[in-house]
Amino acid sequence: MPLSEKQRENMKRKRTLILDVATELFATLGYEGTTIKKVSEAAEISFGSVFTYFKDKEALFYAVVVEPIEAFKNDVLSFNPESEEPLIELKIMIDRHMTIYASLQNYLMIVVQIIGQHNKYPEAFAKLDAFHDQFREKVKRLVENGQNKQVLIDQDPMTVATMYTSLLSGLRINSVDSRYSAFQGSFNETTMQLFGPIKQ
Amino acid sequence: MPLSEKQRENMKRKRTLILDVATELFATLGYEGTTIKKVSEAAEISFGSVFTYFKDKEALFYAVVVEPIEAFKNDVLSFNPESEEPLIELKIMIDRHMTIYASLQNYLMIVVQIIGQHNKYPEAFAKLDAFHDQFREKVKRLVENGQNKQVLIDQDPMTVATMYTSLLSGLRINSVDSRYSAFQGSFNETTMQLFGPIKQ
Amino acid sequence: MPLSEKQRENMKRKRTLILDVATELFATLGYEGTTIKKVSEAAEISFGSVFTYFKDKEALFYAVVVEPIEAFKNDVLSFNPESEEPLIELKIMIDRHMTIYASLQNYLMIVVQIIGQHNKYPEAFAKLDAFHDQFREKVKRLVENGQNKQVLIDQDPMTVATMYTSLLSGLRINSVDSRYSAFQGSFNETTMQLFGPIKQ
Amino acid sequence: MPLSEKQRENMKRKRTLILDVATELFATLGYEGTTIKKVSEAAEISFGSVFTYFKDKEALFYAVVVEPIEAFKNDVLSFNPESEEPLIELKIMIDRHMTIYASLQNYLMIVVQIIGQHNKYPEAFAKLDAFHDQFREKVKRLVENGQNKQVLIDQDPMTVATMYTSLLSGLRINSVDSRYSAFQGSFNETTMQLFGPIKQ
DNA sequence: TATGAATGAGCGTTCATTCAT
DNA sequence: CATGAATGAACGCTCATTCAT
Missing domain, CATH: 1.10.10.60 (Homeodomain-like)
Structure with a gap:
């Protein structure tokens, strides 16, 4: 039955x-x-x-870490690296990422702990890392696109992508004390600077 | 005796x-x-x-976290916000910070854990936070200086300072997997972009 | 219904x-x-x-222990203590018992555990004990018969019966390591010695 | 200090x-x-x-099982297999073993449990088994000696040794219910029968 | 009757802390 | 001051048993 x-x-x-x-x-x-x-x-x-x-505490932790990845993956990766207007695409992307990261308060706190103790949580860390690599790779392609179209200055695209994702993580960390919200509007424009937009 | x-x-x-x-x-x-x-x-x-x-485990942890602050504080804050050449000062500062952060492997891992668990370690967190505020404040003054001298574009100086320190932390986090060293040379130039240097 | x-x-x-x-x-x-x-x-x-x-785990265990007793009881007790030829009866009995005990591998392992922990399984132990007493009593009668007919030397019949059943159990125990089969042919003759057969 | x-x-x-x-x-x-x-x-x-x-429960159990072995080993093995008077040596040996086994009440109960569950306690079982092999081997040599001197009938010496040690274990098991003491005097003589003493 | 999710007592084990030596 | 044995609270986890479906 x-x-x-x-x-x-x-x-x-x-x-x-x-x-x-x-x-x-x-x-x-x-x-x-x-x-x-x-x-x-x-x-x-x-x-x-x-x-x-x-099954046990570890399995619960693993589920807490891994299951949400699928849920926000689509959101985070929903930008077009081949866009005809890389600057506009970039702006929209940054907006979206700021919004998503601002909403993942608890989850990102856990991510920070896993990274800080990655030897202890190898499987969970591997999953996060895989997602991060995918994320960075896609950002890189958008940067390349922008550089090809000469709307972004010449910089190593992978470096820029790495620094962009690092900045997102770092902002999250530096926002824990809630005295100021990390994700206020002015952040987006400064973040854009990282990509080296060329004024038309 | x-x-x-x-x-x-x-x-x-x-x-x-x-x-x-x-x-x-x-x-x-x-x-x-x-x-x-x-x-x-x-x-x-x-x-x-x-x-x-x-006295107890907590005191040991506290000492591990707090005592090194004094040691590297001087190094980290050893830039002149009133410099006559803010762009050059900025470049030197970034170089130094990258070097310092790269050398604080273990310590920063602990910092990440504290931030991720700041409710659990309120005193240690408060100390780190106080240092961070001081750090950010001083960076802000250098940014203001640069903007006044019109070698940096106009952005909210505190925002820029926050993003700079966030980027330093974020890079540290994203470098744990040792597949790439976070603190390679190309990073410094991209970091400089954040401040919006004006080409002369 | x-x-x-x-x-x-x-x-x-x-x-x-x-x-x-x-x-x-x-x-x-x-x-x-x-x-x-x-x-x-x-x-x-x-x-x-x-x-x-x-009903519960204990009831299952009890059933596992007690229900087979009825099944092999008849086999084990199927010898004639009043036989006209006690020596032959004895030999046949030993043969049969060796065969039965050799086939009760799993069951006897459980019996050993119960005996080793009889305080914990009082009902099961009581059943086994009752059977054992009945078994021993019947062997005793065969021994008495043999002694009366002067084909067995004089020994306390109950002692001999006890030692016989003890030997059966002990052989089972000493055979667990399967390096040698406890119930090989040569055992039967040595077992017979216990009863003190008188050469004609 | x-x-x-x-x-x-x-x-x-x-x-x-x-x-x-x-x-x-x-x-x-x-x-x-x-x-x-x-x-x-x-x-x-x-x-x-x-x-x-x-260290843990298992280590405690192991110590309980293994440490006494050394203590009674000497007693149990203190007979001379090359004796000039094997029959007398045998009688003394049986007396001693009966006495020792009667005194090891608790310990032998544990031994029974280990044998009944030997897969669960492989190390402890191995130790007991090694001792048992040594014991049996030495008894075998005494039997051979007696057979050579023609004071014991011809039987496979190893079989006799195995049955002797089995009988000791079996008696212990069958004595748990304390209604009768397994190790009363009459047991020794019947045990002697196992070896097939030849009347002079 | 058949099912398997729900329950919580009880287990072995760890470890910060105390304190006699 | 140095040492490490003593302590017991608190943990993760198991599993017989119950019971709604």
Whole structure:
């Protein structure tokens, strides 16, 4: 007797709930500071139930890190590196990335922890790294396009791409103390400078 | 019976030794992954001795984080915001910062962890934050100087300063995977773009 | 609505299947090492079904231990203590017992565990003990018969019976390492010596 | 500053105490039924102290099993297989073994559990097995000696040795229910029968 | 009857901290 | 001051059992 549709639905919701509260806790308290007990209490389920949905703490952490990647991947990569108007494309891209990164508060805090301890979380780190490489590569192509069309000054395109993604990460880090929002408007224009736009 | 000079010397060396091995361990294994036993073994002293020099684990961590600040503070802040040649000053400053950050491998790994977990380490975070504010403020003044002398384009100076320090941090983070060294030469010129240098 | 004949059959088969796989697992992994989940997987039935057939884990274990007793009881006790030819009867009996014990590999492993932990499994142990007493008593009568007919030397009959059954158990124990088969032919003759046969 | 002699003494006593209460508990409750908490309570020390003396539960169990071997090895093997009077040597040997086995109540209960679950305790089992082989081999040599001197009937000496050690183990097992003492006097003479003594 | 998600007590183990020596 | 044994709270995890479907 397989599970009814309703039960299946319920489980899906429960799993998502666990992931949500775990994301919050991992971001706030770190991997070690987050205990299964705290997760179960925050999700208002029993201790043992966490293990029904995730084999162990590591699997829960891995899911928290990896599953969102697919969700925001499309958003982050939704720019056209072959655009006829690279400068405009760039501007739109920066806007979008600032918005996305501003919304990923908790998630990025976890990312920072993984990078700071990447030896401890090799699988999760590998996934993030793979995404990052893809991201950087696509930015590079847009930079090349802009340079070819002579609307961007000549710089090593991969260097520019690396610095752009680094800046996004760095802004996130430097914004933790919430005394100032990292992602205010003036940031976008200064970020554009990195690409060396040529005034027409 | 007061301690002899020799004893005093010896204790000082022991304390420094503990801090050094602890820095390495905290950077590599994280706060929770670093145990007092591991520290004592790496320093080849007895377990109990660690507590002779540091009240508890937290105090050791705090010392590891805070004490080096004074040491590199002077280096990092050794640029002249009132320079007559802001562009040249900027270039020299970037060079120096890149060099310093490249040499602080372990320490910056710990900084990343603290920022990612700032709620957990409020005092250490506050110290780092205070330094960061001072750093940013001084960069801002150099930017203002450059803009006044019309060798830098007009942008909000604080924004530029924030993005510069963010970029330094972000580069550090994105360099962990050792496939590429974050601090290669081409980075310096692209970094300069952020400030919007005006071609003469 | 009563169960159909077919359903009843099906349930009987399922119950036997559970007992079989549980015997194998209890023998190999011990009581604690055997989990209901493993039993259900080995029997290719659902986890919950095990509880349909056995109230709890203890009941399953009890059934595994006690139910086979009836099955081999007749075999083990099928010798005639009043035989006119006690020496021949003895030889046949030893042969049969060696054969039976050699075939009860898994079961005897469980018996050994129960005896080693008899405080933990009092009911199961009591059943085994009762059988053992009956067994020993019947052997004793055959020994008395042989002594009366002066084909066995004079020894305390109960002592001989006890040592005989002890030897059967002990052989089983010493045979676990499968480097030598405990139940090879030469054993039977040496076993016979225990009874003190008088050469005619 | 190394530990003082007194402290060393104290630790030795504590370690022995833990081994003693653990032996009792393992024999009575089995490996799984024995918890570190129970051990610490029985030894009247703190929970954590058990781990000061034994790395983990498995190491404690291993020590309980292996360390006594050396202690009784000499006793068990203290017979002369080349004796000029094999029959007398045999009688003395049996007496001694009966006495030793009768005194190893708890220990032999543990041995039985290990044999019954030898896959689970491979190292401990290997040690016991090695001792058993040595034991059996030496008994075999005494049997050969007796056969050569024609005071024992001709039987395969290794078979006789195997059955003798099996009988010792089996008696131990069959004596658990304390309704009768396995090691009463009459046992020794019947045991002697196994070797096939030739009346002079 | 069959199923498997839900539960939480209880386990082994770690480790910061204390303190007698 | 140096040492390391002693302590026990807190962790991750397992699994027999229950029960809604």
